[in-house]
Amino acid sequence: MTKRALIGILTLTFVLFGCKKQTPPNFHKEYFGLETGRYVVYNVTEITHDTALNPAHDTVTYQLMTVWEAEYIDNEGRSASEFRRYIRNTENDPWVLSDIWTGIIDGIRAELIEENQRVVKLVFAPTLSKEWDVNGYNNMPEMNAYYSDVHIDTAINGVNFDSIVVVDQDRFYSLIDTVQLFEVYAKNVGLIRKFEKNNQYNFSDPEPQTGREVYYEYVEHGYQ
Numbered sequence: 001m002t003k004r005a006l007i008g009i010l011t012l013t014f015v016l017f018g019c020k021k022q023t024p025p026n027f028h029k030e031y032f033g034l035e036t037g038r039y040v041v042y043n044v045t046e047i048t049h050d051t052a053l054n055p056a057h058d059t060v061t062y063q064l065m066t067v068w069e070a071e072y073i074d075n076e077g078r079s080a081s082e083f084r085r086y087i088r089n090t091e092n093d094p095w096v097l098s099d100i101w102t103g104i105i106d107g108i109r110a111e112l113i114e115e116n117q118r119v120v121k122l123v124f125a126p127t128l129s130k131e132w133d134v135n136g137y138n139n140m141p142e143m144n145a146y147y148s149d150v151h152i153d154t155a156i157n158g159v160n161f162d163s164i165v166v167v168d169q170d171r172f173y174s175l176i177d178t179v180q181l182f183e184v185y186a187k188n189v190g191l192i193r194k195f196e197k198n199n200q201y202n203f204s205d206p207e208p209q210t211g212r213e214v215y216y217e218y219v220e221h222g223y224q
Helices: 004-020
Strands: 038-051 055-073 078-090 095-105 111-114 115-123 131-133 144-156 158-173 177-186 190-202 205-223
Touching: 038 190, 055 205, 111 177, 115 158
Parallel strands: none
Antiparallel strands: 038 055, 038 205, 055 078, 078 095, 095 111, 111 115, 131 144, 144 158, 158 177, 177 190, 190 205
16 A cells, blocks of 8 residues: 555544544533423422420411523623412412522523522533532522432422432531532422521420521422
8 A cells, every 4th residue: 555545544543533523512401490380399398396485386387389480681691581489378279479580500500599599400411520609609608519319310299300409408407407409400390399498406305496597398390
């Protein structure tokens, strides 16, 4: 084989491999569930503790429905969506609009503006090495989050989810404090579980002296 022929073959090989179509990365942004018309219903339990009150431990249960509404352009020129929250005491009651928040996917960040506070819910693509400050774009104290599970399956209330991520937002335990916050997101659904506990104790009583607990449990999802 001549030197010129060898160079031609090498050049052709380089061109063929160089022109091979690259597969775009999958950021798995579907975990946020942001799609117009998508709704999710939860059973919510809220527990407040305050030994200075009567009752000292109060439990409230209700249903919550979140709905992604039409897109619009926000004041920073980004594509945003209304995130409407409805509540009712029981499944036999009518839904009542409670809040209108805003949801945005900005690059690799999924954000919610909750009560005028911009929080970072997810960072894409989900990996066990990802860490971020939930409150990095507001004036609240730093809260570092990370993925404790990615792309695993689970079942809630008889519904199978073939791909979920678990976001741990805070964990702290001591003799007088228990803090634990985590959220679970399912691909093409959004949030399916929320666990929030922030209780304070004293040394002589195992019951919380003050604090709050919030639990979201998935019921159903669909499109309006």
